[in-house]
Amino acid sequence: xxxxxxxxxxxxxxxxxxxxxxxxxxxxxxxxxxxxxxxxxxxxxxxxxxxxxxxxxxxxxxxxxxxxxxxxxxxxxxxxxxxxxxxxxxxxxxxxxxxxxxxxxxxxxxxxxxxxxxxxxxxxxxxxxxxxxxxxxxxxxxxxxxxxxxxxxxxxxxxxxxxxxxxxxxxxxxxxxxxxxxxxxxxxxxxxxxxxxxxxxxxxxxxxxxxxxxxxxxxxxxxxxxxxxxxxxxxxxxxxxxxxxxxxxxxxxxxxxxxxxxxxxxxxxxxxxxxxxxxxxxxxxxxxxxxxxxxxxxxxxxxxxxxxxxxxxxxxxxxxxxxxxxxxxxxxxxxxxxxxxxxxxxxxxxxxxxxxxxxxxxxxxxxxxxxxxxxxxxxxxxxxxxxxxxxxxxxxxxxxxxxxxxxxxxxxxxxxxxxxxxxxxxxxxxxxxxxxxxxxxxxxxxxxxxxxxxxxxxxxxxxxxxxxxxxxxxxxxxxxxxxxxxxxxxxxxxxxxxxxxxxxxxxxxxxxxxxxxx
Numbered sequence: 001x002x003x004x005x006x007x008x009x010x011x012x013x014x015x016x017x018x019x020x021x022x023x024x025x026x027x028x029x030x031x032x033x034x035x036x037x038x039x040x041x042x043x044x045x046x047x048x049x050x051x052x053x054x055x056x057x058x059x060x061x062x063x064x065x066x067x068x069x070x071x072x073x074x075x076x077x078x079x080x081x082x083x084x085x086x087x088x089x090x091x092x093x094x095x096x097x098x099x100x101x102x103x104x105x106x107x108x109x110x111x112x113x114x115x116x117x118x119x120x121x122x123x124x125x126x127x128x129x130x131x132x133x134x135x136x137x138x139x140x141x142x143x144x145x146x147x148x149x150x151x152x153x154x155x156x157x158x159x160x161x162x163x164x165x166x167x168x169x170x171x172x173x174x175x176x177x178x179x180x181x182x183x184x185x186x187x188x189x190x191x192x193x194x195x196x197x198x199x200x201x202x203x204x205x206x207x208x209x210x211x212x213x214x215x216x217x218x219x220x221x222x223x224x225x226x227x228x229x230x231x232x233x234x235x236x237x238x239x240x241x242x243x244x245x246x247x248x249x250x251x252x253x254x255x256x257x258x259x260x261x262x263x264x265x266x267x268x269x270x271x272x273x274x275x276x277x278x279x280x281x282x283x284x285x286x287x288x289x290x291x292x293x294x295x296x297x298x299x300x301x302x303x304x305x306x307x308x309x310x311x312x313x314x315x316x317x318x319x320x321x322x323x324x325x326x327x328x329x330x331x332x333x334x335x336x337x338x339x340x341x342x343x344x345x346x347x348x349x350x351x352x353x354x355x356x357x358x359x360x361x362x363x364x365x366x367x368x369x370x371x372x373x374x375x376x377x378x379x380x381x382x383x384x385x386x387x388x389x390x391x392x393x394x395x396x397x398x399x400x401x402x403x404x405x406x407x408x409x410x411x412x413x414x415x416x417x418x419x420x421x422x423x424x425x426x427x428x429x430x431x432x433x434x435x436x437x438x439x440x441x442x443x444x445x446x447x448x449x450x451x452x453x454x455x456x457x458x459x460x461x462x463x464x465x466x467x468x469x470x471x472x473x474x475x476x477x478x479x480x481x482x483x484x485x486x487x488x489x490x491x492x493x494x495x496x497x498x499x500x501x502x503x504x505x506x507x508x509x510x511x512x513x514x515x516x517x518x
Contacts, residue, residue, distance in 0.1 A: 012050035021070035025077045047084045055092045090124030094131040162371045170312050181222040181277035185215045189279040213283045220249040235317045296334045303327045311368045
């Protein structure tokens with residue numbers, strides 16, 4: 001490690017100090033930019049190492065957990081801004097989770113759920129997955145059920161559905177879990193069960209029967225768990241014979257023990273299976289409705305696996321027709337037991353298990369197909385796209401034309417491409433040089449002696465616009481002189497318009513000026 005690197009590391013560590021909550025992101029960025037002796041990659045390495053060493057130092061003091069969270073939040077913001085490596089926040093969170101007991105790890109996991117988003121997830125997915133898997137191994141599925149579910153939901157929200165790491169793509173089994181039981185149980189610890197057995201004839205009375213609970217039943221019952229843990233053993237000859245023997249023993253025992261009808265309704269499914277293999281408890285377990293349900297569900301799952309077409313099964317892992325018929329027969333028997341042992345007629349155990357097995361079959365088919373993505377691409381249209389025609393309202397010069405259905409509006413809007421250009425048009429500054437000549441036709445039409453009908457008058461056909469007349473007249477230096485016998489409304493309007501004409505300047509030719517006399 002070079003002297004420049006060591007010196008820069010000490011500077012960053014002293015800058016972070018024991019109170020990272022007082023450090024702002026802008027100040028850290030300025031410090032990073034001020035380190036000129038190292039290249040950008042080395043500067044990031046310095047900040048990464050300073051973050052990690054400062055985090056480990058704060059973790060030794062449990063009273064500074066608020067400062068640890070502030071430092072983690074600062075590292076996340078720094079990773080987003082590119083001040084440190086993108087994987088640094090995940091390493092710090094992993095150090096926090098791995099160095100704390102389960103109770104504190106559960107409290108700090110809330111920070112992970114609130115902070116880590118999908119946009120930041122890509123750079124540290126492997127670190128995060130390894131940390132969560134290690135944490136799941138530390139947890140007890142029976143005592144930390146809620147925390148295990150939170151971890152699974154958190155990973156599900158970040159990983160896509162077709163993520164290979166969460167699919168068990170090769171159908172591996174968890175063979176590490178051991179169910180320890182006694183191979184030589186004490187016969188004196190077992191108790192026979194006295195139950196009632198109904199005959200097929202409905203007129204006959206129920207008969208009492210005694211179901212023996214002995215060492216042989218104990219060994220076969222718990223040996224079945226070893227076979228269920230690794231079902232590929234059932235494809236061997238000895239494994240299949242052992243599986244058939246144990247399954248027949250368990251199913252026949254459940255058939256012979258009829259549970260008492262009725263009972264309290266199940267308010268919540270808050271129980272969790274814990275296999276206690278004591279000889280003293282077997283008779284009680286056989287009478288427990290939930291325990292029997294767990295064992296029967298296990299058998300149904302294994303039956304489905306043994307008969308399913310799994311992509312990674314070898315040629316030797318196949319059942320013959322006789323074995324398949326045995327499974328079908330016992331599968332129907334198990335469903336009948338689930339219906340018989342239901343708490344009430346409204347019990348949904350059997351329909352729910354059937355639905356779950358159907359979903360598992362679809363899941364298995366999806367994995368056999370190579371786990372195709374669930375995201376469907378938009379279908380391509382089979383219709384030929386409509387060819388866009390060139391704009392017919394365009395001149396060859398590129399000038400835009402307008403068609404409003406009215407010639408006057410068409411002409412008005414075609415004068416200029418937009419309103420601003422229309423305002424700048426020099427034609428708006430038109431002023432007649434001789435008002436006497438410009439208004440000659442209008443003056444004659446207003447003369448009653450001319451007897452010009454209203455519809456044929458020059459002003460009626462919009463040749464003279466009353467709105468722009470004052471402007472045109474005001475910009476003219478000419479003055480009109482004429483005589484009219486009697487005023488009329490049109491004359492009064494024209495008189496008011498011409499009244500706004502300014503007087504001619506002194507440098508103009510007065511001979512060309514005249515007063516209007518009407």
